[in-house]
Amino acid sequence: MRRADRLFEIIQQLRGSRLVTANRLATQLEVSVRTVYRDIRDLQASGVPIDGAAGVGYLLRPGYHLPPLMFLPAEIESLIVGARMVEAWAGRSLAAAATEALVKIGAVVPSERMREAERVPIFATGFRVQEDERRNLDDFAKAIDERLKVNFAYRDADGGDTQRIVWPLALHFWGKVWTLAAWCELREDFRTFRVDRAERLCLAEDRYPKVGGRTLEDYLARVTCAP
Numbered sequence: 001m002r003r004a005d006r007l008f009e010i011i012q013q014l015r016g017s018r019l020v021t022a023n024r025l026a027t028q029l030e031v032s033v034r035t036v037y038r039d040i041r042d043l044q045a046s047g048v049p050i051d052g053a054a055g056v057g058y059l060l061r062p063g064y065h066l067p068p069l070m071f072l073p074a075e076i077e078s079l080i081v082g083a084r085m086v087e088a089w090a091g092r093s094l095a096a097a098a099t100e101a102l103v104k105i106g107a108v109v110p111s112e113r114m115r116e117a118e119r120v121p122i123f124a125t126g127f128r129v130q131e132d133e134r135r136n137l138d139d140f141a142k143a144i145d146e147r148l149k150v151n152f153a154y155r156d157a158d159g160g161d162t163q164r165i166v167w168p169l170a171l172h173f174w175g176k177v178w179t180l181a182a183w184c185e186l187r188e189d190f191r192t193f194r195v196d197r198a199e200r201l202c203l204a205e206d207r208y209p210k211v212g213g214r215t216l217e218d219y220l221a222r223v224t225c226a227p
Contacts, residue, residue, distance in 0.1 A: 001029065001030075003039075005072055006029055006031070006039060007039055007042070007043060008072070009028075009029060010025060010029070010036070010039055010040070010043065011043070011048065011060065013025060013028065014050060014058060014059055014060035015060055018059060019052065019056075019057040019058070019059050020057055020058055020059065021056075021057045021058075022036045022037060022040070022054060022055075022057070022058070025058075037054055040052075040058060048060070048064065049061035049064050071105070071109065073113060073116060073117055076105065076109060076113065076114065076117035077117045077120040079101075079102070079105065080102065080117055080118060080120060081120060081122045081124075082098070083098040083099065083101065083102050084122070084123060084124045085124040086098040087099060087124070087126070088124035088125055088126030088129070089124060089126055089129055089173065089178075090134075090137060090173075091134045091135070091136075091137030091138035091141060092134050092135075092138055093138045093141065094137070094138075094141065095134075128176075130196070132196075132199075133178070133195055133196045135201075136195045136196070136198050136201060137171065137178060137195060139201045139203060140168050140171060140180050140195065140201075141171065142203065143168040143203055144168045144169065144170065144171070146207065147167075147207040147208055147210075148168075148203045148204055148205075148206075148207060148208070149165055149166065149167060149185075149203075149204040149206065149207075149208050150165070150166055150168055150182075150201055150202070150203055150204070151163070151164070151165045151201070151202045151204065152164055152166075152198045152199060152200055152201045152202065153198070153199045153200050154193060154197055154198055154199075155197045155199070156197070162186065163186075164184055164185075164186055164191075164193070165184075165185040165186065165204075166180070166182035166183060166184050166185065166191070166193070167182055167183040167185075167208040167214065168180055168181075168182045169181045169182055169183065169215070169216040169219055170216055170219070171195070177194055177195070177196060178194070178195040178196070179192050179193060179194055179195060180192065180193045180194075180195055180198070181216070181219050183208075183214040183219075190214075190218075190219050190222060
């Protein structure tokens with residue numbers, strides 16, 4: 001573990017206003033106790049508010065916060081892979097947000113570390129996601145966020161067409177398809193819809209109410225209890 005990463009990990013271990021001994025830190029970081037003492041002194045000298053003493057233990061004073069983007073290399077890689085998947089498979093709004101997030105991360109993370117992380121050979125291809133489906137994802141996401149009813153034409157697996165008015169609750173990605181969990185006014189029950197089979201979406205101006213038995217929690221309880 002690089003020294004910079006070790007110093008970051010020491011601060012993480014001291015969070016929560018709990019007393020942590022040098023022996024425990026040395027064991028977790030796989031270094032000597034003397035190394036921990038030296039690292040603690042260096043952190044204190046740089047202004048990190050660590051209290052305590054050798055042989056007793058150390059704690060971080062409440063209210064101290066690290067810069068929010070002090071990521072380890074593997075953590076940056078995971079964010080890059082996640083952003084690539086969102087860019088390939090999600091709606092345009094979420095994909096744009098993922099791209100912007102990486103730009104912000106790259107602005108504060110050391111350039112060498114960012115370049116190393118970007119070389120991770122894990123990619124996602126989005127050629128199977130059509131523009132209509134991306135627009136549907138954006139519209140359903142907006143409806144979920146604002147609790148708006150959505151009216152759309154739906155084509156089922158047998159080719160049958162129905163007109164639905166639903167209360168969107170959540171979107172799920174299954175690796176190949178996106179589905180919408182919703183309360184369906186036509187069936188008066190929960191239903192799951194494939195996003196790519198929804199057409200001519202129209203978001204209502206009025207918000208649907210919070211009604212017991214029709215919430216996301218109720219839906220999840222139903223599906224998790226299903227045999």
